[in-house]
């Protein structure tokens with residue numbers, strides 16, 4: 001979660017983005033994504049799909065499942081899995097219920113966020129968000145890959161905002177799902193249990209910035225950005241901040 005740390009996005013119907021593979025001529029939209037802001041934290045639950053197979057993943061179903069169901073039916077895609085970037089309530093609170101409903105498996109985050117996922121119900125009571133504890137079917141680690149239809153996403157373990165945060169990257173399609181690690185103009189908060197400011201900057205400096213300036217990313221809150229825009233303008237990534 002990143003409540004209060006970033007400008008929220010308005011609570012409106014899902015916004016769709018199309019990613020174009022740049023090396024093809026003419027461009028082929030291989031990947032599409034619908035972003036569905038959910039929970040009082042306006043978390044960007046993302047329905048990501050492979051346009052060729054129309055198979056999809058629901059990434060970070062934190063709550064407001066009826067809005068996620070609407071996006072799935074509007075898109076006409078088949079959800080084959082749930083992916084979690086990390087264990088915070090606004091990202092994971094609805095995962096167990098959606099898994100039961102759709103009959104799919106949950107992949108991610110890294111096992112270091114297990115303590116967060118086990119305590120989601122108590123967290124939910126504190127925040128007034130319906131929440132169930134969840135045990136993923138597969139933990140993710142650095143170097144793993146996950147698939148969505150015919151897409152392959154590389155897994156980067158990026159601790160700092162939470163110890164088990166992961167970032168998912170498609171090097172072919174030039175985009176990433178970064179959870180709460182990096183935002184347009186900001187970075188993830190590090191004052192929650194397991195947070196580590198130095199580790200967060202190391203994750204961004206050593207794993208995200210080297211991906212390349214042209215990588216577009218969807219983050220857990222607020223608008224999309226690119227690695228290049230953040231490298232050049234993000235105040236948390238300038239000069240001595242990166243040491």
Ligand SMILES: [Zn+2]
Nearest residue numbers: 001002180220
């Ligand atoms: Zn969040």
Ligand SMILES: [Zn+2]
Nearest residue numbers: 001002088180
């Ligand atoms: Zn978070």
